[in-house]
Structures are given as C-alpha cells and as structure tokens.
Amino acid sequence: MNLRRLRAPLLDAALVAASLLDVWVKVHIDEPLRLSCALVAAFSLFLRRRRPLLTFLLTLPAVLVSDAVFAALAALYTLASFTRHRTMLAVCVTVFTICDMTNWPSLSYDFAKTATVITLGYTAATAAAPVFLGQLVQARRDLSRQLAEISEARDHKRLLTAQSVLAKERAQLAREMHDVVSHQVSLIAVRAGALQVGAQDADVKEAAATIRRLSVQTLDELRHMVSVLRASGGRPTELTPQPSLADLHRLVDNSGIETELRTDVPDDLPPTVQRAIYRTVQEALTNARKHAPGTTATVHIRHHDGAVRATVTNTAPTHPPLPLPSAHHGLVGLRQRAALLGGSVTAGPTADGGYELCLELPAEGRP
Incomplete structure (x- = not known):
C-alpha cells in the first residue's frame, strides 16, 4: 500500500484523535449524556468521506449539549468540500450556530444583550470558517482537474496536428508515386510488351518478357504502397505477405x-x-x-x-x-x-x- 492510499485513513484517525482530546478537555466523565453524544460525534468522523451529511447530523447533539464542537466543525468542513449545494451549507451553518448558542436544556435567547449578539456573530463566523475552507479546497480540486483536462486536450490537439501533417506528406508522396513513378513503370511495361511482340530473336523476346513481367510486378507493389500511404489516418491497411x-x-x-x-x-x-x-x-x-x-x-x-x-x-x-x-x-x-x-x-x-x-x-x- 503506497503513501497516497494511507494518507486518507491516517488523516481520519488524526481527526478522531483530536476530537477525543476535545471531549477529554471539555466533557466531564460524570456527565453520561454529554459524554455519549461527544463520543458518537468523535467516532462518526470515520464516516465523513462516505456520508458527509450524516456525519454532520451525528455531531449536532454534542454541539447542543456540550462544548465539544471540534467534530462538528470537521464534519462541516468535509461537507463543504464535497457538496455544491450552498443553500444546504447555509442551513447547516445556521443549525450549528443555534445549537452552539443553546445552553441545554435552556432554549431562551436574550438578543437585547450585547453579549448575546457578539456570541451570535462569533459562533456564526466559527461555523462559516470551515465552510469557506471546504469550498476553497473544492475549487482547487476542480481547478486541478480542469487544468489536467486542458493539458490532455492540448496534447491531443498537438498529436492530431502532427498526424495531419504526416497524412498530408504521405498523400503528397502517394501522388508523386502515382503520377510519376507508376507512369514511367507503365511505359516500361508497354514498351517491353511491344518489343516482345515485334522482336524476332528468341533471346530478345525472353528478355522483353522478363522486363514486362517485372514491370507489372513493380506496378502492383507501387499500387499497394500508394494505397497504404493514402490510408494513413484511417483503418490500418494490411501489408502484403512478407517473403520467406x-x-x-x-x-x-x-x-x-x-x-x-x-x-x-x-x-x-x-x-x-x-x-x-x-x-x-x-x-x-x-x-x-x-x-x-x-x-x-x-x-x-x-x-x-x-x-x-x-x-x-x-x-x-x-x-x-x-x-x-x-x-x-x-x-x-x-x-x-x-x-x-x-x-x-x-x-x-x-x-x-x-x-x-x-x-x-x-x-x-x-x-
């Protein structure tokens, strides 16, 4: 297992450990309800990558009944880094703020006091910070993916350009072979055929027949080579059987x-x-x-x-x-x-x- 695959579980374990430390500092062992909620919140972070919204909901009771809020902030960050629903994130920030300001079991708020307003602003900012950080990480991840796609598209375009240039060169070579070489070999075959018919000497007839036969074979090979060159960029063209x-x-x-x-x-x-x-x-x-x-x-x-x-x-x-x-x-x-x-x-x-x-x-x- 390489380091990249170990990084995620190690980070989750570190967050759980930090949450347990937060529980140990802020929750007394003689408070079973608060301790249970805080422990559930801490260990629920193992689910944060697969079920980020469920993880955040599991951490809310700890925020409501205790001061152990580290697990909830970590879950809120994870949710913001994976989701694109900003309305849902705003609702989650609001719910966290309300739960953190609530002194359970009392649910009363006195907004006439300046301290309450200041606490409200501080708590809302505390909840918004991991959300902004998570959205920033998500934007960075999207940007990296887009840059990779742009680089891949640029490489593909460069390859297509090179293939296009090569195809043009092959097409030009095919035209030259067809228009010049094939034409001249055809003339050789025709003249050899005429010599074969008109000659009286047997050796001359045999030589002319050999020239004509070799010219025809050369024409066949040239035609195949021209077809191979013209087929560049299309389906692969099978070559003639190799000699043995x-x-x-x-x-x-x-x-x-x-x-x-x-x-x-x-x-x-x-x-x-x-x-x-x-x-x-x-x-x-x-x-x-x-x-x-x-x-x-x-x-x-x-x-x-x-x-x-x-x-x-x-x-x-x-x-x-x-x-x-x-x-x-x-x-x-x-x-x-x-x-x-x-x-x-x-x-x-x-x-x-x-x-x-x-x-x-x-x-x-x-x-």
Missing part, C-alpha cells in the same frame, strides 16, 4: 541473370531470419544485374553450428555496366537488419573480378 525462404526459387528465376541456388537450411527458421536471407539475396542479385551485365551468380545458404550463412557470389561482368541511378543505401540497410538480429554482413570483390556478399546470422535470430 520458400520464395527464393521464384526470386532466382526472375532475377534476370543465370543463378544457381543451393540451400540446406531447415524450413522452421524464424520469420525474421528468413526475411533477412531473402532481402540479402534480393539485394545481391539486383546489384549484380545492375553493375555486372552478363554475370552469373551462385547463391549458397547453409546451416551449421547454430548459425545460418548465406553467400551470394557473382562472376566478373562480360559487358560494361550501364549508368543506372542508385542511392547506395542497400548494403547499409542489410547491415542494420543483420545487426538487429545479432549477425553481420560482409561484402567485397573476389580474386577473379567478381563480387561476394555474405550474411551470417544466429539460427534463432538473436545474438
């Missing part, structure tokens, strides 16, 4: 270069490891196709001593490479992905003028 080792054969067949695939890894590797291997092979074959025309490649994936090692090696190019755009971020991304899984990526030229990319990961996907 089962997709490697199709990747190799569609790579556009002659590739030999050799693998002896189990099929139950973690999905993160399978995706890392797939993306590594994809990046290596893409780089070989771009930077080493006419090359052949070998993909070797093996499992040994709790580690998985994927090696992609390509031979030296037989044609000069074409100047193609590149952001030079592929290997950096592969190294970051491998590092997150506790592995590493090494790459470099081979002795015969080719290139080799090697990925090594723990089989469990953790360091």
Whole structure:
C-alpha cells in the first residue's frame, strides 16, 4: 500500500484523535449524556468521506449539549468540500450556530444583550470558517482537474496536428508515386510488351518478357504502397505477405541473370531470419544485374553450428555496366537488419573480378 492510499485513513484517525482530546478537555466523565453524544460525534468522523451529511447530523447533539464542537466543525468542513449545494451549507451553518448558542436544556435567547449578539456573530463566523475552507479546497480540486483536462486536450490537439501533417506528406508522396513513378513503370511495361511482340530473336523476346513481367510486378507493389500511404489516418491497411525462404526459387528465376541456388537450411527458421536471407539475396542479385551485365551468380545458404550463412557470389561482368541511378543505401540497410538480429554482413570483390556478399546470422535470430 503506497503513501497516497494511507494518507486518507491516517488523516481520519488524526481527526478522531483530536476530537477525543476535545471531549477529554471539555466533557466531564460524570456527565453520561454529554459524554455519549461527544463520543458518537468523535467516532462518526470515520464516516465523513462516505456520508458527509450524516456525519454532520451525528455531531449536532454534542454541539447542543456540550462544548465539544471540534467534530462538528470537521464534519462541516468535509461537507463543504464535497457538496455544491450552498443553500444546504447555509442551513447547516445556521443549525450549528443555534445549537452552539443553546445552553441545554435552556432554549431562551436574550438578543437585547450585547453579549448575546457578539456570541451570535462569533459562533456564526466559527461555523462559516470551515465552510469557506471546504469550498476553497473544492475549487482547487476542480481547478486541478480542469487544468489536467486542458493539458490532455492540448496534447491531443498537438498529436492530431502532427498526424495531419504526416497524412498530408504521405498523400503528397502517394501522388508523386502515382503520377510519376507508376507512369514511367507503365511505359516500361508497354514498351517491353511491344518489343516482345515485334522482336524476332528468341533471346530478345525472353528478355522483353522478363522486363514486362517485372514491370507489372513493380506496378502492383507501387499500387499497394500508394494505397497504404493514402490510408494513413484511417483503418490500418494490411501489408502484403512478407517473403520467406520458400520464395527464393521464384526470386532466382526472375532475377534476370543465370543463378544457381543451393540451400540446406531447415524450413522452421524464424520469420525474421528468413526475411533477412531473402532481402540479402534480393539485394545481391539486383546489384549484380545492375553493375555486372552478363554475370552469373551462385547463391549458397547453409546451416551449421547454430548459425545460418548465406553467400551470394557473382562472376566478373562480360559487358560494361550501364549508368543506372542508385542511392547506395542497400548494403547499409542489410547491415542494420543483420545487426538487429545479432549477425553481420560482409561484402567485397573476389580474386577473379567478381563480387561476394555474405550474411551470417544466429539460427534463432538473436545474438
């Protein structure tokens, strides 16, 4: 139990103790009626948080028959701090004042005397003080709650503004991808289709068919990416199924270069490891196709001593490479992905003028 939960019962116990001290000082043990009323008033403070009005009513007999008024003032403060009915508070102050001025069993008042008027004012002020204090505490509590709500609303507004800016940026990116990239890829697909129909050479027809097929696949992926970007701020859009080792054969067949695939890894590797291997092979074959025309490649994936090692090696190019755009971020991304899984990526030229990319990961996907 933390300190905040202990604070309330400790405070109630302290008020009861103070009330009992007030009873001990002002009520004699030989006065059973007054003592009983005063004790009831003192112990009724344990109910002040759950039943504040009942607690105040239970303290009034002690005020009427004795001078032990501390419990009644504490109950009046509690009632004022919880209720918003000011008329009821005014009635309670009036009742307390009348009971405190009454010298039980005598009920007579002589307002012609100055002392009676002074006593009336003093008693009324004594009753009004805890009421004002309770109302002040209630106002402070309301103000704190309102400040918390304003702060929460401001944070929510800030979040909505950030989401709105992000949605606009994504929408602009989606338009650019749709209007520029998709259009250019569509032209590539159309021209490749025309080349496939009009060419006489079988190799040219096959190359044109491969270009057209890859262009169509790229268009499908671009359309999905555009839909994901445009759906920002709405319902979550499911991503396409992530690749696994089962997709490697199709990747190799569609790579556009002659590739030999050799693998002896189990099929139950973690999905993160399978995706890392797939993306590594994809990046290596893409780089070989771009930077080493006419090359052949070998993909070797093996499992040994709790580690998985994927090696992609390509031979030296037989044609000069074409100047193609590149952001030079592929290997950096592969190294970051491998590092997150506790592995590493090494790459470099081979002795015969080719290139080799090697990925090594723990089989469990953790360091």
